[in-house]
Amino acid sequence: MANGGADAGNGGGEGTRRSVLVTGGAGFIGTHTALQLLEKGYDVTAVDNFHNSVPEALERVRHIVGPALSTRLHFILGDLTIKEDLEKVFAAKRYDAVIHFAGLKAVGESVAHPEMYNRNNIVGTVNLYDAMKEHGCNKLVFSSSATVYGQPEKVPCVEDSALKALNPYGRTKLYLEEMLRDYQHANPEGRTILLRYFNPIGAHESGEIGEDPRGIPNNLLPYIQQVAVGRLPVLNVYGHDYRTRDGTAVRDYIHVVDLASGHIAALEKLFATPDIGCVAYNLGTGRGTTVLEMVHAFEKAYGKKIPIKMCPRRPGDSEEVYASTEKAERELGWRAQYGVEEMCRDQWKWAAKNPYGYRGSADKKD
Numbered sequence: 168m169a170n171g172g173a174d175a176g177n178g179g180g181e182g183t184r185r186s187v188l189v190t191g192g193a194g195f196i197g198t199h200t201a202l203q204l205l206e207k208g209y210d211v212t213a214v215d216n217f218h219n220s221v222p223e224a225l226e227r228v229r230h231i232v233g234p235a236l237s238t239r240l241h242f243i244l245g246d247l248t249i250k251e252d253l254e255k256v257f258a259a260k261r262y263d264a265v266i267h268f269a270g271l272k273a274v275g276e277s278v279a280h281p282e283m284y285n286r287n288n289i290v291g292t293v294n295l296y297d298a299m300k301e302h303g304c305n306k307l308v309f310s311s312s313a314t315v316y317g318q319p320e321k322v323p324c325v326e327d328s329a330l331k332a333l334n335p336y337g338r339t340k341l342y343l344e345e346m347l348r349d350y351q352h353a354n355p356e357g358r359t360i361l362l363r364y365f366n367p368i369g370a371h372e373s374g375e376i377g378e379d380p381r382g383i384p385n386n387l388l389p390y391i392q393q394v395a396v397g398r399l400p401v402l403n404v405y406g407h408d409y410r411t412r413d414g415t416a417v418r419d420y421i422h423v424v425d426l427a428s429g430h431i432a433a434l435e436k437l438f439a440t441p442d443i444g445c446v447a448y449n450l451g452t453g454r455g456t457t458v459l460e461m462v463h464a465f466e467k468a469y470g471k472k473i474p475i476k477m478c479p480r481r482p483g484d485s486e487e488v489y490a491s492t493e494k495a496e497r498e499l500g501w502r503a504q505y506g507v508e509e510m511c512r513d514q515w516k517w518a519a520k521n522p523y524g525y526r527g528s529a530d531k532k533d
Contacts, residue, residue, distance in 0.1 A: 184239075186210040186260060187434065188304075190247060190295065191268030193220035195378040196310070196367060199427040200266060202228050202376070205236045207431055214256050215269070216246040219381060223525040227375045247291030253298040264306035264437060265299060266430055267292065270339070273385045274314070274483070277336035288339035289346075296350060305357040306437045307347070308430055311447070313365045313419070313488060315341045322455070323419075323491035326363070326447045333483050344447065351445035358443050360433040365419035365451035365490050367426050369510040370517035377517030378423075379524030387458060388420075388514050391465050394473055395515070396522035402473055404458055406480035411487060415458035419451035419489035422505035422513070426450055432501035451490030452503040461507065468511040 187204055191197045192213025197220075204211045205228075213225060222242075229237035243259060245252035247269050270288040271277070277284040292309075299307065314337030316324045332338040344361050351357050368388040370377030383399070384390040393399040407414040429450040437443065456464075462473055496502045521527075 184208065184210050185263040185438070186212065188256065188262040188265045189213045189268065190265065191215055191220070191270065191310075192242070193217065193222065193224045194268055195220075196364075196423060196426060197268045198224045198228050198376045199371060199423045200268075200430045201225075201240065202231060202371065203424075203427045203431055204434075205232045205239055210239045210241070212241040212243060212256070212260065212262070214243045214245045214247075214252075216244065219271075221379070221525045224376060224379070227525075231371065231373055231375055247295050248286060250294055250298075253294055257298050257302045257304075261302070262304050264308070264434055265295070265304060266308045266310075266434065267295060268310045269295075270310070272312075272336060274334045274336050275385060277334055277339075281335035284335050284339050288336075289342060292343050292346070296347075300354070305354070306434075307357070307359045308433045308437065309343065309347060309359060309361050311344055311361045311363045312337065312340045313363050313449070313451070313490065315344060315363060316488065318485045319488060322487055323453060323489050324449065325491040326449060326494055333485075348445045355444075357445075358437045358440070359445040360437060360443070361445065361447040362429060362433055363447060363449050363490075364426060365421055365449070365488070367423045368420050369422040369424065369505065369513040371424065372513055372516070374513070374516035374520040377514070377521065377524075379521075379526075387418075387461060388465070388510075391462060391473055392514060392518040395465070395469050395471070396518055398522070400474070402462065402475045403478045404462075404475050405478050406458075406484060407477045408480070409486045411457055413457050413459045416484060417455035417457050417487040417489065419454065420456055420461065420507060420510060421451050421503055422510045424513075425452075425503040425505055428504075429495065429499070429501050432495075432499040436499055446498075448495045448499060449490040449492055450495060450501075450503075451492055452506075453490055453492040455487060455489035456507055461511075464507045465511040465515065467508065468515040 193215040317331035
């Protein structure tokens with residue numbers, strides 16, 4: 168975990184406590200990061216339009232941290248593609264830094280609706296940066312993705328590997344990385360960290376907050392989870408003839424709690440390093456796990472077998488992708504603490520307590 172100090176956000180008292188804006192703060196990674204920020208002593212303002220999230224998620228965060236810390240969590244309903252909404256957000260208070268999660272992230276949906284991804288991810292980020300500049304906020308942690316590596320020529324992926332996104336979602340992240348580098352070059356006072364996530368899974372140990380996708384999940388663990396609770400009949404495994412140890416694709420899965428701690432480490436790096444410029448870090452475990460290995464790990468936590476159906480490969484899927492995490496370990500003082508068994512244990516705890524996510528029952532629409 169990051170070892171930057173438990174009270175980094177406090178800054179020496181109530182009047183000087185640092186304030187962080189978290190866009191997409193009601194989402195899966197946003198809630199876990201907001202929770203850790205509060206525990207570290209920061210004031211947190213979450214902004215979200217609830218396109219892929221619900222108000223209940225932030226209420227659960229308040230419940231976990233308790234009455235004293237929950238007073239430091241503020242919420243503003245807003246859409247980053249609407250400039251007037253951002254004016255409302257930045258008029259509310261002064262922010263010392265921004266952690267930017269807000270955006271769309273489903274690869275298949277991006278192929279079907281690239282214009283929606285360009286509008287939400289690119290226009291939203293341009294508007295956010297304009298508002299930050301206008302209001303004198305120059306520290307940004309940006310939610311990027313391992314999709315910027317495309318089909319890597321070699322693994323593990325290192326931060327200076329060739330970048331080539333294979334789908335519209337990945338191209339929005341790649342474009343935004345380049346855009347933020349250009350902005351940094353034009354505004355040397357700015358400080359930006361680009362965090363390239365691998366595959367976030369798991370949930371908070373309380374089982375109170377976790378991933379709650381609408382409709383059929385795009386990612387492996389939420390899909391397995393929905394089969395386990397009876398919402399879906401079978402897990403489709405796409406590709407079983409890859410050149411891997413069991414024929415299924417290899418990915419780097421990271422516990423969402425580790426991912427959130429990576430954001431705290433990045434934030435503390437921004438505050439501590441005036442000349443950091445714009446720099447990218449991988450956030451993963453540095454270990455690859457096959458799809459079938461992940462299924463078996465979940466079965467161990469769940470206590471039952473998961474019915475699976477072997478299906479052909481999907482176009483655009485990579486055979487093997489996992490991270491080199493040496494740069495984050497060396498420069499951020501951060502490394503992942505949780506293994507696959509803990510990820511599955513916490514994912515199942517969330518699923519068992521919330522089989523229909525935050526909506527509570529099968530009667531409520533996805």
